[in-house]
Amino acid sequence: MTKKEVATQMTSTPFTRRSLTALAAAAVLCAVAPAHAQQRVIHIVVPFATGAVQDTVARAFNNELGAALNASAIVENRAGAGGTVGAALVARAPADGNTLILAAASHNIAGFLYNKLSYDPLKDFVGVANVGNAGYVLAVASGMNVSSTADFIKEVKANPGKYNYASAGNGSATHLAMASFLAKAGLQMTHIPTKSTGEAVNEVLAGRVQAVISSSIGVIGFQDDARMKLLASTGQSRSPFLPKLPTVAESGLPGYAFDSWIGLLAPAATPKAEVERLNAAANKVLADPAIQERFKRLGVEPRSQSAEEFQKLLRSDWDAMGVVVKASGAKID
Numbered sequence: 001m002t003k004k005e006v007a008t009q010m011t012s013t014p015f016t017r018r019s020l021t022a023l024a025a026a027a028v029l030c031a032v033a034p035a036h037a038q039q040r041v042i043h044i045v046v047p048f049a050t051g052a053v054q055d056t057v058a059r060a061f062n063n064e065l066g067a068a069l070n071a072s073a074i075v076e077n078r079a080g081a082g083g084t085v086g087a088a089l090v091a092r093a094p095a096d097g098n099t100l101i102l103a104a105a106s107h108n109i110a111g112f113l114y115n116k117l118s119y120d121p122l123k124d125f126v127g128v129a130n131v132g133n134a135g136y137v138l139a140v141a142s143g144m145n146v147s148s149t150a151d152f153i154k155e156v157k158a159n160p161g162k163y164n165y166a167s168a169g170n171g172s173a174t175h176l177a178m179a180s181f182l183a184k185a186g187l188q189m190t191h192i193p194t195k196s197t198g199e200a201v202n203e204v205l206a207g208r209v210q211a212v213i214s215s216s217i218g219v220i221g222f223q224d225d226a227r228m229k230l231l232a233s234t235g236q237s238r239s240p241f242l243p244k245l246p247t248v249a250e251s252g253l254p255g256y257a258f259d260s261w262i263g264l265l266a267p268a269a270t271p272k273a274e275v276e277r278l279n280a281a282a283n284k285v286l287a288d289p290a291i292q293e294r295f296k297r298l299g300v301e302p303r304s305q306s307a308e309e310f311q312k313l314l315r316s317d318w319d320a321m322g323v324v325v326k327a328s329g330a331k332i333d
Helices: 003-037 054-066 081-091 105-113 149-158 171-184 197-207 218-221 272-286 287-298 309-328
Strands: 042-044 071-077 099-104 123-133 136-141 164-167 191-192 211-215 228-233 261-266 300-302
Touching: 003 123, 003 191, 003 287, 042 081, 042 261, 054 071, 054 191, 054 218, 054 261, 054 272, 081 099, 081 105, 081 136, 081 218, 081 261, 099 123, 099 228, 105 171, 105 261, 105 300, 123 309, 136 149, 136 191, 136 197, 136 218, 149 171, 164 171, 164 197, 164 287, 171 211, 197 211, 197 218, 197 228, 211 218, 218 228, 228 309, 261 272, 261 309, 272 287, 272 300, 287 300
Parallel strands: 042 071, 042 099, 164 191, 164 211
Antiparallel strands: 099 261, 123 261, 123 300, 136 211, 136 228
């Protein structure tokens, strides 16, 4: 062997060994990587700020839903424009079941309230799972010195334009619930939109705003607070969480009713098999007594439906919300 050949062998051998070691390590990494890649991430978009009804409900079951799907389910707040910012994001998302929206009545309301939307609330989504029903409550600042729905109507009617009401934002369910109430009662109040139900309730507690129709969860903790008076629930029947509270219909405004479904929606093109899989996982989670108790503490009645049943509910609610928006006279450019 020549000196040149020896030198070549001496310099190449360590390099070859190092290369083989590196290749072996890469092979191990490649073998491990797929296991990590298989961890699915499901994004549950909440189209309102932290503290809103959908936000608290989403965070009450997202971890369990993720576990049921062998995935990680994370909650993402995408607030703005009465929930339409978050809805638009989900409408454009890949239809693979990994991006969902936890929506409520405000989702369908937007289709009639806004003159221009980049999506169709009914046609661009498919119902995945109905998870619950949220009741609402008419509440007033103690400074109004009224004790019933009838008193409230009488006071506001005698002082048109004097009083304000707060909501979780333009186009929110809390906005339309009050707007339709005022229209039916023939009243005038100034709308003060805020970023969330919690903020709207705080405005009433502070006395800066005189009234709000809030989700039950937003006011149930203030039943004995001297700063606020809960006048009535807005459902067809009395709330199971506030059974002593009369309905608006029985205490001053016959024929008025408003409540809201809460459910998971996906982009319309999501395969039926994926929708069914997500629905089965959601219903499994909702059957857990611990989750049911969690929902009840939030003032939300747990609901379980097939995806097909939920889709039918969405269609009927679409028609109902069209009537509500028309009656309220509300419009947003």
